[in-house]
Amino acid sequence: xxxxxxxxxxxxxxxxxxxxxxxxxxxxxxxxxxxxxxxxxxxxxxxxxxxxxxxxxxxxxxxxxxxxxxxxxxxxxxxxxxxxxxxxxxxxxxxxxxxxxxxxxxxxxxxxxxxxxxxxxxxxxxxxxxxxxxxxxxxxxxxxxxxxxxxxxxxxxxxxxxxxxxxxxxxxxxxxxxxxxxxxxxxxxxxxxxxxxxxxxxxxxxxxxxxxxxxxxxxxxxxxxxxxxxxxxxxxxxxxxxxxxxxxxxxxxxxxxxxxxxxxxxxxxxxxxxxxxxxxxxxxxxxxxxxxxxxxxxxxxxxxxxxxxxxxxxxxxxxxxxxxxxxxxxxxxxxxxxxxxxxxxxxxxxxxxxxxxxxxxxxxxxxxxxxxxxxxxxxxxxxxxxxxxxxxxxxxxxxxxxxxxxxxxxxxxxxxxxxxxxxxxxxxxxxxxxxxxxxxxxxxxxxxxxxxxxxxxxxxxxxxxxxxxxxxxxxxxxxxxxxxxxxxxxxxxxxxxxxxxxxxxxxxxxxxxxxxxxxxxxxxxxxxxxxxxxxxxxxxxxxxxxxxxxxxxxxxxxxxxxxxxxxxxxxxxxxxxxxxxxxxxxxxxxxxxxxxxxxxxxxxxxxxxxxxxxxxxxxxxxxxxxxxxxxxxxxxxxxxxxxxxxxxxxxxxxxxxxxxxxxxxxxxxxxxxxxxxxxxxxxxxxxxxxxxxxxxxxxxxxxxxxxxxxxxxxxxxxxxxxxxxxxxx
Amino acid sequence: xxxxxxxxxxxxxxxxxxxxxxxxxxxxxxxxxxxxxxxxxxxxxxxxxxxxxxxxxxxxxxxxxxxxxxxxxxxxxxxxxxxxxxxxxxxxxxxxxxxxxxxxxxxxxxxxxxxxxxxxxxxxxxxxxxxxxxxxxxxxxxxxxxxxxxxxxxxxxxxxxxxxxxxxxxxxxxxxxxxxxxxxxxxxxxxxxxxxxxxxxxxxxxxxxxxxxxxxxxxxxxxxxxxxxxxxxx
Numbered sequence: 020x021x022x023x024x025x026x027x028x029x030x031x032x033x034x035x036x037x038x039x040x041x042x043x044x045x046x047x048x049x050x051x052x053x054x055x056x057x058x059x060x061x062x063x064x065x066x067x068x069x070x071x072x073x074x075x076x077x078x079x080x081x082x083x084x085x086x087x088x089x090x091x092x093x094x095x096x097x098x099x100x101x102x103x104x105x106x107x108x109x110x111x112x113x114x115x116x117x118x119x120x121x122x123x124x125x126x127x128x129x130x131x132x133x134x135x136x137x138x139x140x141x142x143x144x145x146x147x148x149x150x151x152x153x154x155x156x157x158x159x160x161x162x163x164x165x166x167x168x169x170x171x172x173x174x175x176x177x178x179x180x181x182x183x184x185x186x187x188x189x190x191x192x193x194x195x196x197x198x199x200x201x202x203x204x205x206x207x208x209x210x211x212x213x214x215x216x217x218x219x220x221x222x223x224x225x226x227x228x229x230x231x232x233x234x235x236x237x238x239x240x241x242x243x244x245x246x247x248x249x250x251x252x253x254x255x256x257x258x259x260x261x262x263x264x265x266x267x268x269x270x271x272x273x274x275x276x277x278x279x280x281x282x283x284x285x286x287x288x289x290x291x292x293x294x295x296x297x298x299x300x301x302x303x304x305x306x307x308x309x310x311x312x313x314x315x316x317x318x319x320x321x322x323x324x325x326x327x328x329x330x331x332x333x334x335x336x337x338x339x340x341x342x343x344x345x346x347x348x349x350x351x352x353x354x355x356x357x358x359x360x361x362x363x364x365x366x367x368x369x370x371x372x373x374x375x376x377x378x379x380x381x382x383x384x385x386x387x388x389x390x391x392x393x394x395x396x397x398x399x400x401x402x403x404x405x406x407x408x409x410x411x412x413x414x415x416x417x418x419x420x421x422x423x424x425x426x427x428x429x430x431x432x433x434x435x436x437x438x439x440x441x442x443x444x445x446x447x448x449x450x451x452x453x454x455x456x457x458x459x460x461x462x463x464x465x466x467x468x469x470x471x472x473x474x475x476x477x478x479x480x481x482x483x484x485x486x487x488x489x490x491x492x493x494x495x496x497x498x499x500x501x502x503x504x505x506x507x508x509x510x511x512x513x514x515x516x517x518x519x520x521x522x523x524x525x526x527x528x529x530x531x532x533x534x535x536x537x538x539x540x541x542x543x544x545x546x547x548x549x550x551x552x553x554x555x556x557x558x559x560x561x562x563x564x565x566x567x568x569x570x571x572x573x574x575x576x577x578x579x580x581x582x583x584x585x586x587x588x589x590x591x592x593x594x595x596x597x598x599x600x601x602x603x604x605x606x607x608x609x610x611x612x613x614x615x616x617x618x619x620x621x622x623x624x625x626x627x628x629x630x631x632x633x634x635x636x637x638x639x640x641x642x643x644x645x646x647x648x649x650x651x652x653x654x655x656x657x658x659x660x661x662x663x664x665x666x667x668x669x670x671x672x673x674x675x676x677x678x679x680x681x682x683x684x685x686x687x688x689x690x691x692x693x694x695x696x697x698x699x700x701x702x703x704x705x706x707x708x709x710x711x712x713x714x715x716x717x718x719x720x721x722x723x724x725x726x727x728x729x730x731x732x733x734x735x736x737x738x739x740x741x742x743x744x745x746x747x748x
Numbered sequence: 749x750x751x752x753x754x755x756x757x758x759x760x761x762x763x764x765x766x767x768x769x770x771x772x773x774x775x776x777x778x779x780x781x782x783x784x785x786x787x788x789x790x791x792x793x794x795x796x797x798x799x800x801x802x803x804x805x806x807x808x809x810x811x812x813x814x815x816x817x818x819x820x821x822x823x824x825x826x827x828x829x830x831x832x833x834x835x836x837x838x839x840x841x842x843x844x845x846x847x848x849x850x851x852x853x854x855x856x857x858x859x860x861x862x863x864x865x866x867x868x869x870x871x872x873x874x875x876x877x878x879x880x881x882x883x884x885x886x887x888x889x890x891x892x893x894x895x896x897x898x899x900x901x902x903x904x905x906x907x908x909x910x911x912x913x914x915x916x917x918x919x920x921x922x923x924x925x926x927x928x929x930x931x932x933x934x935x936x937x938x939x940x941x942x943x944x945x946x947x948x949x950x951x952x953x954x955x956x957x958x959x960x961x962x963x964x965x966x967x968x969x970x971x972x973x974x975x976x977x978x979x980x981x982x
Binding site: 556559563564565566567568570590591594598613615616617618619620621623624627628635637 | 764766767769770809840860861862863864870883884885888929930931932933934936937
């Protein structure tokens with residue numbers, strides 16, 4: 020059974036139980052009397068006036084009669100007891116139930132005479148017609164107890180739904196069930212006006228005891244196996260059985276009196292404390308489990324201690340309750356509400372936040388179902404047109420319902436196109452990190468698991484080559500890919516379905532496709548590289564080799580003249596250009612920042628070895644940009660050329676270089692402290708026109724100023740606009 | 749004659765006569781040295797077997813195999829400083845991937861064919877002095893390689909947070925040095941910035957190369973060959 024279905028069923032069980040409680044309470048007609056709940060008076064005292072019968076607040080009710088049926092009963096304060104367990108002797112309990120039965124028979128008659136006393140002497144006779152109890156007349160503490168009981172069961176069922184084979188989850192869920200039984204039973208008889216039928220009351224009382232015993236036994240068993248298994252789960256289950264036997268003995272009245280039953284919870288609490296101490300010892304040296312037991316201890320033990328202190332101890336010792344039972348049960352809530360907090364903080368039961376999402380969804384679903392039932396139930400019961408109205412309302416909320424179910428039950432329905440697009444998208448990711456992210460995204464999109472995490476559980480998982488169903492389909496393991504580790508997906512479609520063989524096939528197909536795509540991409544990259552190498556080899560054989568031969572000393576037996584020097588420098592430029600053309604763009608500098616680093620390194624070395632000092636601060640640029648090969652080469656050549664000019668012609672001793680790149684504006688300054696030059700004497704064909712040509716390739720402007728600030732020598736400025744800045748990770 | 753930075757026996761392994769002439773010109777700075785030449789791997793091996801060579805200038809693409817193989821044969825069994833032969837790669841292509849492969853195979857330096865004679869001379873002298881060949885591009889590759897070896901072990905997503913700081917096998921100081929070089933600092937500038945001698949920096953760089961080479965020379969060369977980068981490149 021799927022976790023949400025379990026949870027929805029649990030919610031419906033709560034609702035059905037609550038409805039049963041309401042039905043039992045409303046079965047007995049009411050006289051309209053409300054009593055003060057303080058225990059000092061001998062007879063019951065009215066808390067609110069009953070105007071129609073002429074009764075006032077403060078009147079004490081002496082007797083209730085039904086002369087027509089020959090029934091009459093003189094009221095005692097004990098008739099109003101919330102909890103019959105306060106009557107410890109079996110004989111007292113039997114008398115109590117007998118009086119209850121008589122009272123309820125009187126209340127079922129059309130007319131009842133109430134004899135009341137006002138002040139000291141006055142006796143008042145009032146005729147009252149008992150009517151059905153209005154829902155609104157039921158006390159707030161009744162509703163509160165229904166809610167509190169439901170919380171206990173739902174939290175327990177929620178953990179159990181997610182960890183159905185886990186004994187600790189089972190015991191925890193059992194405490195929730197016991198809690199609900201105890202609370203619902205006591206809420207029912209506690210909210211009666213005067214009486215319930217004896218059989219109903221006895222049954223409810225027995226259920227209340229049963230719930231208490233279940234809770235007590237399961238609590239001990241739970242702490243005996245969680246977080247560490249102090250004893251085997253089967254032994255822990257025996258504890259539960261022991262408490263159930265205790266319950267049987269008590270209901271069969273083999274015990275001396277009722278206190279033997281009420282003592283169960285304190286006994287259980289002692290056992291639980293012992294188990295908690297055992298857990299504390301067992302978790303020594305394990306901070307995670309220590310945190311768990313600390314949290315469980317704080318919530319479970321304080322809750323239970325508190326409730327024992329305010330309800331059971333007075334029962335055993337004083338014989339009178341300290342607080343109303345409705346309030347007392349609130350004390351248990353931390354134990355269940357704390358579980359939600361603990362799940363997040365301490366990963367109790369190895370669950371996580373997604374488990375809370377599941378609870379939320381299941382409750383939303385239950386809510387929608389209950390609203391439907393309520394609409395049909397309340398409106399439809401009036402018959403005729405109202406039924407149509409109900410149908411209309413149900414219909415009009417259909418989109419909401421469909422949305423809720425849709426969110427919840429979406430299935431993996433992956434078309435071949437989606438499959439292909441998803442895989443291509445993963446394969447096309449530029450980096451492994453991105454590929455990993457996209458792979459997880461695509462799995463999320465296809466399966467909508469509640470939870471997905473790296474499956475580092477064991478070596479086998481890491482080396483698996485095929486997807487596998489785990490935990491009866493609640494989980495699916497996805498083998499590792501080149502960029503991603505093995506993953507474990509839990510609860511397909513938000514927990515609404517189990518993983519199937521189709522899902523396994525889908526994952527395996529996707530992985531095969533992914534591998535094939537990767538392979539062909541690698542093959543393509545390799546092909547591009549091979550082609551580049553082939554071009555490089557051909558260029559070398561046909562172009563650079565003859566060119567370089569021109570540099571060979573054999574050609575220059577004569578002392579070099581100027582034109583030969585020029586030819587040689589042109590040859591070097593050509594070879595340089597060829598190098599940059601065949602350079603692998605993936606491997607050489609591709610961004611401005613990297614290129615500037617390379618240029619700085621070469622430039623400073625050149626200047627230093629030529630005997631000049633260089634000042635080129637390394638400052639982080641505001642931006643970075645990927646440069647195409649032509650721009651890289653042009654910028655590199657520009658700097659080299661300018662530096663060559665400085666070394667050859669400037670007669671300088673110091674050079675400063677400044678670069679800046681902000682927005683998309685790039686500026687470069689190369690200045691020296693040399694002699695500058697005479698603009699008139701400079702002819703085209705010199706370094707200056709080369710600079711001009713490089714700047715044009717860069718789409719920028721260069722300005723060469725002789726005898727300029729800051730150093731008094733030549734200053735070369737370059738400014739260019741580099742498009743589309745990119746963020747370099 | 750005992751100056752260790754002045755080679756007495758030089759071997760040039762080069763199949764192209766024009767390139768051989770360039771190489772001979774380049775080693776002209778070492779006055780008094782004897783220069784031998786080999787056109788094939790085979791003849792280079794024979795020469796090495798006969799004579800103790802102080803400096804070998806090796807072309808990577810030879811008719812009967814790759815210069816990388818020769819590099820490995822010469823440097824195997826020696827650490828960088830104790831190798832009897834200083835090996836300098838003479839290549840026309842300066843893709844740092846290939847230079848990196850050569851450095852990993854044990855090369856002490858590299859020359860680009862057609863570089864001005866002064867630069868060639870400076871590089872050869874540097875290699876003879878035991879200075880490591882380094883550039884920002886190579887530093888970046890070394891960093892990437894060490895980062896890569898860390899992420900090979902663990903999936904990238906696990907190390908994503910601290911990936912840039914995780915370079916298994918590099919000491920913090922080595923990492924610092926490589927990063928400064930990658931930013932464009934020269935070795936002497938790095939030495940100044942860190943307040944140590946330039947020799948310390950050089951030693952650190954060489955040590956990193958050595959670590960790169962250990963156990964990875966064969967792998968690097970075979971990877972390079974698989975990617976079609978070496979072997980058939982003349």
